[in-house]
Amino acid sequence: MYSLFLYNWQVRDEWFEVLKDLPIEELTAERGGGIGSIIKTLFHIVDVEYSWIRGIEGYDDPAPLFEDFLNIQSIQRLSDDYRKDLLQILGTLTDDRELRVVKVPWDEESYRYGEILRHVIAHEIHHMGQLSVWAKELDIDRVTANFIGRGLGRSI
Amino acid sequence: MYSLFLYNWQVRDEWFEVLKDLPIEELTAERGGGIGSIIKTLFHIVDVEYSWIRGIEGYDDPAPLFEDFLNIQSIQRLSDDYRKDLLQILGTLTDDRELRVVKVPWDEESYRYGEILRHVIAHEIHHMGQLSVWAKELDIDRVTANFIGRGLGRSI
Numbered sequence: 001m002y003s004l005f006l007y008n009w010q011v012r013d014e015w016f017e018v019l020k021d022l023p024i025e026e027l028t029a030e031r032g033g034g035i036g037s038i039i040k041t042l043f044h045i046v047d048v049e050y051s052w053i054r055g056i057e058g059y060d061d062p063a064p065l066f067e068d069f070l071n072i073q074s075i076q077r078l079s080d081d082y083r084k085d086l087l088q089i090l091g092t093l094t095d096d097r098e099l100r101v102v103k104v105p106w107d108e109e110s111y112r113y114g115e116i117l118r119h120v121i122a123h124e125i126h127h128m129g130q131l132s133v134w135a136k137e138l139d140i141d142r143v144t145a146n147f148i149g150r151g152l153g154r155s156i
Numbered sequence: 157m158y159s160l161f162l163y164n165w166q167v168r169d170e171w172f173e174v175l176k177d178l179p180i181e182e183l184t185a186e187r188g189g190g191i192g193s194i195i196k197t198l199f200h201i202v203d204v205e206y207s208w209i210r211g212i213e214g215y216d217d218p219a220p221l222f223e224d225f226l227n228i229q230s231i232q233r234l235s236d237d238y239r240k241d242l243l244q245i246l247g248t249l250t251d252d253r254e255l256r257v258v259k260v261p262w263d264e265e266s267y268r269y270g271e272i273l274r275h276v277i278a279h280e281i282h283h284m285g286q287l288s289v290w291a292k293e294l295d296i297d298r299v300t301a302n303f304i305g306r307g308l309g310r311s312i
Contacts (some may be wrong), residue, residue: 132189
């Protein structure tokens with residue numbers, strides 16, 4: 001699973017790069033589907049990933065407020081900060097850990113650790129697909145969703 | 157990886173169900189981003205998945221023509237047919253197989269078998285994200301992208 005996180009992080013960083021010069025009015029404009037705006041989507045992806053991974057590791061949810069992250073640069077800093085932790089946690093995955101039964105405070109269900117990893121991975125890819133439609137509407141560059149061509153074969 | 161294929165197939169079948177009664181004009185309308193229309197996107201997902209998996213298994217590409225699949229029911233039948241093969245191939249994945257170096261006829265690069273599996277998985281989730289934006293625009297039901305809540309924990 002680790003290589004799919006590396007993939008998501010590469011794609012996310014490339015979107016940050018594409019979107020960093022987009023006017024704030026476009027970043028915050030309400031759009032059809034998804035979380036509602038480009039900037040909310042990016043914040044949501046970063047926030048949800050960290051909450052789940054912290055949760056299944058037994059740590060509290062930092063619950064950052066969207067209102068404090070109203071530009072690409074601040075969301076990217078949050079993403080970079082979180083990633084340092086995530087690299088530590090996810091860089092040492094084992095089959096045994098993926099099978100561990102886990103619970104998080106905001107959900108009554110129990111899950112497999114690896115089930116949550118897949119949930120988080122699919123969540124980001126799904127939202128990035130939405131972003132690609134909005135980017136097309138805005139006539140700006142779109143980041144490729146290809147997994148191949150990113151040097152990730154060695155992380156399989 | 158197998159559970160992520162099961163996830164994609166569940167999501168895909170739920171989209172078939174949601175979209176089967178949508179008028180053909182809406183299914184074929186050109187939309188911003190992605191492959192261009194809802195029906196082309198569905199055909200593309202089914203076609204690409206099978207081509208890659210057949211390719212890395214050393215089989216030829218059946219290369220179905222989009223023009224022969226101009227409604228949801230025919231694409232779903234194609235998807236069902238292909239799935240019988242894919243279940244056989246992907247139901248017996250091993251770590252060794254994922255590390256195998258593979259080539260396909262349409263690409264000069266060599267890849268890891270597991271790299272292509274991840275490419276195909278991310279490809280479908282990405283396009284389904286696009287579909288969700290278009291469904292919102294059309295004000296029709298959207299299929300959840302959640303991996304949790306689908307009984308897939310036991311397939312981890």
